[in-house]
Amino acid sequence: MFFCSEATFLAPRRRTHQKGLISMNAPLTSLFLNPGMVANLGVPNILSGLPPTVELGSVVEGFGQAIEHAAPNYFTDWAESARRLQELLQRGGTPEKFQRLQSSLSGIIDELGEDELNAVLAKTGWKPSEQFLKDRSPVKIETTMAYVDATAGVVIHELAELVAAESVSRPGSKTEATYDSAEWIKDRMTDLGFKDIILLEAENSNPSVFGQIVVDPKAPTVLFYAHHDVKPPGGEWKQVDPFKAEVHNGRLFGRGAADDKAGIMAILSAVQAYQDAGLKLPVNVAVLFEGEEEIGSPHLDKILEVLKTRVQDFQPNVVVTCDSMNMKVGLPTVIASTRGIADLMVTVQSVAQGSHAGRNSYAMDAYQAFSALIYNMIGSYGELYVWGLTDCAPEIPISFRKSLDKLAELITLDELRDAAHMSHDANFLVPREEPTVQDVLGHTWRGYAMKILAVQGAQDIENAAGMIVPKVKTLIQLRIPPRVDSVQAALILIKTLQEKAPKGVRVDIVVAGEIVDPWETKIDGPAANALLSALDMGYGREAVLGGSGGGIGFLSIIGKHFPEATVLPIGTEDPLSNAHGPNESVAIENVIGTARSIVAFLYNISRRLG
Structure with a gap:
């Protein structure tokens, strides 16, 4: 972008000259204006019509201001490349480094949509050459x-x-x-x-x-x-x-x-x-x-x-x-x-052995004990609630919030229900009374969740007897949001499962497989x-x-x-x-x-x- 046959770019002067670097004591005409170099790099010439002498830093700054106003999505990239280019102008650098940075800046201008480009050009006052417009990447890409x-x-x-x-x-x-x-x-x-x-x-x-x-x-x-x-x-x-x-x-x-x-x-x-x-x-x-x-x-x-x-x-x-x-x-x-994963094998034993389900109905069976254990970790709206875990989940970043707002205009709550094969009157397991699309997706991406994947007991339905089931083995899966240590999260859940067990119920827990961060x-x-x-x-x-x-x-x-x-x-x-x-x-x-x-x-x- 900054190669221009009609302009000489002057860099700040330096008192020293380091071996192997371009001297800052002379205009960078040979670096910035070499037509052969331009052809080899394939960098478009956008700044035709510049005055004979212009300081490169002011050009970069001017375009940066225009991009921040007209194409803000590209400003972060522009500002970073411009900062590095200014540093090179101050201390000197190899031609290759200057070429790479200028190519990066050129590429950003090159990618702008038609309306964005016109707005940037209007704000800076520069007029692109016909060749630049012909060679712009959207044309080549299309x-x-x-x-x-x-x-x-x-x-x-x-x-x-x-x-x-x-x-x-x-x-x-x-x-x-x-x-x-x-x-x-x-x-x-x-x-x-x-x-x-x-x-x-x-x-x-x-x-x-x-x-x-x-x-x-x-x-x-x-x-x-x-x-x-x-x-x-x-x-x-x-x-x-x-x-x-x-x-x-x-x-x-x-x-x-x-x-x-x-x-x-x-x-x-x-x-x-x-x-x-x-x-x-x-x-x-x-x-x-x-x-x-x-x-x-x-x-x-x-x-x-x-x-x-x-x-x-x-x-x-x-x-x-x-x-x-x-x-x-x-x-x-x-x-x-993505969320992390911790699978836990949880064995719940409520009585030492099975006995008559009628005569001893005052005793808690293992399924009831497991249900009570899980109920103790369910919040007001069906979501997982574990003190020290779900109450201190990381905040959703601003970039994600913007995306969630955009998605709320494109996706409905019923479409989210359809994706999970839910009925349209079913509740979402998120900590909100009347959740929005932002709430559901935000919690799915950046919140905790626990699911019961499998349950094994002492009896199957076909051969079930009237017996109090003494022991049940379950596979529980914890989903862990970004920026959280998965191992620590799993340990907190294990500790909570053991502490929340009904009195007299034994709970044994082992980690099943590898914990995924x-x-x-x-x-x-x-x-x-x-x-x-x-x-x-x-x-x-x-x-x-x-x-x-x-x-x-x-x-x-x-x-x-x-x-x-x-x-x-x-x-x-x-x-x-x-x-x-x-x-x-x-x-x-x-x-x-x-x-x-x-x-x-x-x-x-x-x-x-x-």
């Missing part, structure tokens, strides 16, 4: 996204082929069908020109597929994650074969269609679009398609260790995971937080803003920030191995997808919208981080 639209039928056909691989994953054993889906993906990646394609495995694991396209070792790298394993079909399906995809009313039905084979196809379709458009990818692209997500990613930690051994110095700048849910069909959503990502950085902007373009409507009431274990594992990367979850699912249940489906417009958004994101992130 051209490339059109190739996604043109091949939508092929994409859905290939998704049906991938659904046909019955890649069910099961704990403790390999599934041969996951090799079928992995090989299908590997062949498709080969067609697209991916290199370093590897089937990653650990001992007794299903295969995960990795590959990358490196366009420039110095360019940013984006890693896309999805998974190709699926849950067993289960339940009663309307179609004869859950693995033979069917299309009805704009949705493709089949096991794994939404969770998560559509995510894989959206990623590959975006790469295909760049090839069809005759363009090289703007950044380095890597993919990791896991084969065990549906059983908790038990080997992902080891698989990522193997990956870093096989592909030296692999460190992505951004990780985009395509395995989450849009808040509504066609409403693009970035999931910015809550997760939260940075939502005000350049990567998140580039993705939100891309989703706006890809879906043709404004994207929203969301949370997940569930826990996504692989996010923490990925974050541990790539601590410098920004991790951003998106997906193709919606409340109608019924993932894990019968009649799973994905909206075709979500698949295409996500693919289009990835096209735009690759271009956006190249400008923000390039």
Whole structure:
């Protein structure tokens, strides 16, 4: 943006000159105005018509003020890049650093919508060149996204082929069908020109597929994650074969269609679009398609260790995971937080042994004892209430509150009930007498919840006798909001369960499985803003920030191995997808919208981080 053949930018003068740095004692004409450099960087020339000499700092500041007024969503990114540029102007720096920062600033202007750009230009008084307007990223992105639209039928056909691989994953054993889906993906990646394609495995694991396209070792790298394993079909399906995809009313039905084979196809379709458009990818692209997500990613930690051994110095700048849910069909959503999980096996014993239920009806049976125990932790509106836990849950961040207000205009309480298969007169388990959409979603994303997943007693219904049941074993699951220590939360619940037990009742508790920490990502950085902007373009409507009431274990594992990367979850699912249940489906417009958004994101992130 700040390359201008008609202007000489003067930097503040310095008394010293450090070896290897650009001297600040002369105008930066050679740095800022080199036409060849401009062509190589692909940075648009927006500031044509500047006076012959202008101080760069004042230009940056002027545009910053205009952006804050006309396009506030972009101001945080602008201010940070401008601050770093001003620091370089003060102390000096290499040409590469100046180029990167100017490219970042240019990219922000480049992404502005038509109305935003016009407002910024009106406030600053500058007039963009015709070439800049012609080369603006929305124009390039629209051209490339059109190739996604043109091949939508092929994409859905290939998704049906991938659904046909019955890649069910099961704990403790390999599934041969996951090799079928992995090989299908590997062949498709080969067609697209991916290199370093590897089937990653650990001992007794299903295969995960990795590959990358490196366009420039110095360019940013984006890693896309999805998974190709699926849950067993289960339940009663309307179609004869859950693995033979069917299309009805704009949705493709089949096991794994939404969770998560559509995510894989959206990623590959975006790469295909760049090839069809005759363009090289703007950044380095890597993919990791896991084969065990549906059983908790038990080997992902080891698989990522193997990956870093096989592909030296692999460190992505951004990780985009395509395995989450849009808040509504066609409403693009970035999931910015998930809740943690602690499963507890709770055994309640009310009497030493069973006895006659009539003659000894004054004694409490184990089911009654368990019910009384749970009742003691229920608040006024059916929500979980545990002193020292739920009464001091973290505040909902302002960014989430804004998103909740936006969603309240788009989603009704009855739609939330429908998503949970509730009747329309059912109450919500949130601490409000008359909850709003904001209350329900806010509590789901950022509050505590406890569910009883399983109960085992001494008798089954068919063979039940008139006996006081002495002991019952239950599996309880605690959902833990972001910014809370999951282990400490589990310990508080365990202590409360033991203290709230009816007198004379024994309660034994053990932790079942691993405790999963809550997760939260940075939502005000350049990567998140580039993705939100891309989703706006890809879906043709404004994207929203969301949370997940569930826990996504692989996010923490990925974050541990790539601590410098920004991790951003998106997906193709919606409340109608019924993932894990019968009649799973994905909206075709979500698949295409996500693919289009990835096209735009690759271009956006190249400008923000390039």
